[in-house]
Amino acid sequence: MTKFLSSYEGLVSATVLGELRQLGNRLAGKRVVHVNSTREGGGVAEILDWMIPLMQDVGLKAQWEVITGNSDFYAVTKKFHNGLQGFPVTISKREWQTYREVNEENAVRLRPILEEADFVVIHDPQPAALLGLCPDRKGKWIWRGHIDISRPTRSVWRGLRPFVAGYDASIFSMCQFAQPLPHPQFLIPPSIDPLSPKNMDLDPEELTRVRHQYNLDPDKPLLVQVSRFDRFKDPLGVLEAYRLVRKVQPVQLVLAGGGATDDPEGQEVLDEVLEAAAGDPDIHVLLLPSDAHRTINALQRLADIVIQKSTREGFGLTVTEGLWKGKPVIGGDTGGIRLQVVNYHTGFLVNSPEGAAHRIRFLLHHEALRAKMGGRAREYVREHFLLTRHLREYLTLFHILGSREDASIIYI
Amino acid sequence: MGDFIIQDCSLLAKTSGLPAAINLRELRDRIALCSQDVLYHHFCETLLVPSFDNPDYRNDFAAWALLQLGDRVLAEQLGIINPYIFPDLEKLREQVLEILDERLSEVIFVPSCQPGGEFFFTEAVTVVFDTGKRIASPKALPEAIGTMTNGSIYYHFFEARRREPVGVDDFSAWLGGFPGQEAWRLALQTVDFVFFSLPELRGELVRVLGKGGVA
Structure with a gap:
């Protein structure tokens, strides 16, 4: 669906939209090419889906290119992904060769576009080798690392670093995720699209329908955690917290996630969760299809408290989604959750099932405070984690890289 | 002026x-x-x-x-x-x-x-741009501040203090060029800005200026 900046009027102030147009006007006609490895599925594709039309709307000639590869290539890049996030993996010479070859094949097709562009943004490691394959590039090249590479498997980073080091700049979501590189490393947290099916306003009838569909009791407080069935999301810890709360008051829990079928470990975790939840009608373990965005939206809106009790987390956009729906979030004291959840203001950070249970009880006990925190949470997201801020920072980056000045303040 | x-x-x-x-x-x-x-x-x-x-x-x-x-x-x-x-x-x-x-x-x-x-340890690069908007007289200042972006408030009230005249916000410096604006300049100097977010500060500046008269 084509999106226009004007669609966001009312969600953010007119001055914010005007600011974007002014930054965009001064870049009018500049060619921007984003490159990633998938058109659908995953956070990067979701971001590019709105970013391209909005960049076009503010005057840039923005386009989105996707590299193609075979299953061997994606097996290697999956290993990159795991290795960069600290899981021990070994990449063979043959696998490095596959990585280079697939990038070479893509470069044949993409070179004319990329070399002519004013700004090229390469997302994640999959297409990172394109830089070295476009020797006649005219513009500035930016590598955008979406994952946490703060503690990578050294051999993987050692192999990838030469592909990344030659860029003009890189972007990370948080300074904690970055690695030393010989170019400026900018910090741009991700964001949510308030008009996407996952975040748009829903009719009360739709909420009622979802409540009926999943047999949720309108008279019992509802706790919701939306995340993959992954040990780092600690679904078993959430169950434990729920049981501690249930000892003193009625409550129901939804653990909703998807995509476990193609992830052997995900299936294992899901099985453990189902076993632990068996026999309790107030625990709803929902395995949802990957396009169940409106259902997730409705569940978050039906929640009294949103939980994201991760023990390790990147940025945690499910936290942002919960906050945007005016819910206080009880989140694990880790990663990007710390940027979003602030004790007594937007929710509570916790380190154990006991801590989570304590904060759930506290929030259920203080209904007025819960509502107040929810209101603050939504405003906090409006101010900092909507796509308008994200777009502004990209435009700012283009101005910085396009400037001849190397100063901390640049007049355009 | x-x-x-x-x-x-x-x-x-x-x-x-x-x-x-x-x-x-x-x-x-x-x-x-x-x-x-x-x-x-x-x-x-x-x-x-x-x-x-x-x-x-x-x-x-x-x-x-x-x-x-x-x-x-x-x-x-x-x-x-x-x-x-x-x-x-x-x-x-x-x-x-x-x-x-x-x-x-x-x-x-x-x-x-x-x-x-x-x-x-982080730092930042700031990109500054002219909005094309102008304020012709002190009388129009409160209303103009009320519609400014957070970026404009920051630039004119905080970042200004790094520029000449050092330690002075742009609004006060500009008002200084008009006779009879001492009350507003003093009012701006009494704003204890430390505990305001930028949207709150915008409201406070409008409130403070609203209390003073314009010559």
Whole structure:
């Protein structure tokens, strides 16, 4: 669906939209090419889906290119992904060769576009080798690392670093995720699209329908955690917290996630969760299809408290989604959750099932405070984690890289 | 006096290249070495960074001392620092180092953070652009401020203090060019801006100017 900046009027102030147009006007006609490895599925594709039309709307000639590869290539890049996030993996010479070859094949097709562009943004490691394959590039090249590479498997980073080091700049979501590189490393947290099916306003009838569909009791407080069935999301810890709360008051829990079928470990975790939840009608373990965005939206809106009790987390956009729906979030004291959840203001950070249970009880006990925190949470997201801020920072980056000045303040 | 030119700005944070600090001594050593831009960023630019406006302390060092080192005494000492009263950033650095050295001489164990609570030194690049909007007379100032972006408020009220005339916000400097605006200039100087977010400060500036008369 084509999106226009004007669609966001009312969600953010007119001055914010005007600011974007002014930054965009001064870049009018500049060619921007984003490159990633998938058109659908995953956070990067979701971001590019709105970013391209909005960049076009503010005057840039923005386009989105996707590299193609075979299953061997994606097996290697999956290993990159795991290795960069600290899981021990070994990449063979043959696998490095596959990585280079697939990038070479893509470069044949993409070179004319990329070399002519004013700004090229390469997302994640999959297409990172394109830089070295476009020797006649005219513009500035930016590598955008979406994952946490703060503690990578050294051999993987050692192999990838030469592909990344030659860029003009890189972007990370948080300074904690970055690695030393010989170019400026900018910090741009991700964001949510308030008009996407996952975040748009829903009719009360739709909420009622979802409540009926999943047999949720309108008279019992509802706790919701939306995340993959992954040990780092600690679904078993959430169950434990729920049981501690249930000892003193009625409550129901939804653990909703998807995509476990193609992830052997995900299936294992899901099985453990189902076993632990068996026999309790107030625990709803929902395995949802990957396009169940409106259902997730409705569940978050039906929640009294949103939980994201991760023990390790990147940025945690499910936290942002919960906050945007005016819910206080009880989140694990880790990663990007710390940027979003602030004790007594937007929710509570916790380190154990006991801590989570304590904060759930506290929030259920203080209904007025819960509502107040929810209101603050939504405003906090409006101010900092909507796509308008994200777009502004990209435009700012283009101005910085396009400037001849190397100063901390640049007049355009 | 010419029109007031409304500028806007957008800030982008970046890493500084300094290693993260895990304890008070490392914080002290990194502050001694860091660029002025890093110091300025952690004291003054926090308002424009997408992070929570810490309600206790506005500068990152004080907030870190409280939240990650658990050192309330140090947090109080750092938290009260007004970075805008120093003639230059080196004087600010001297003051901060003085406080840190004093604290290091008092504590038996050097306070350290838990894993994940490290202090990351960052800085920012600010892009400034002309909005094309102008304010022709002081009478129009409150209304104009009321519609300014956070970036404009920051640029004219905070960032202005780094520029000539140093320590003065752009609104006061501009009003100084008109006769009979002393009341408004004084009113602006009495705003205790430390505890305001940018949207709150915008409202406060409008309120303060609304109370004063225009000659």
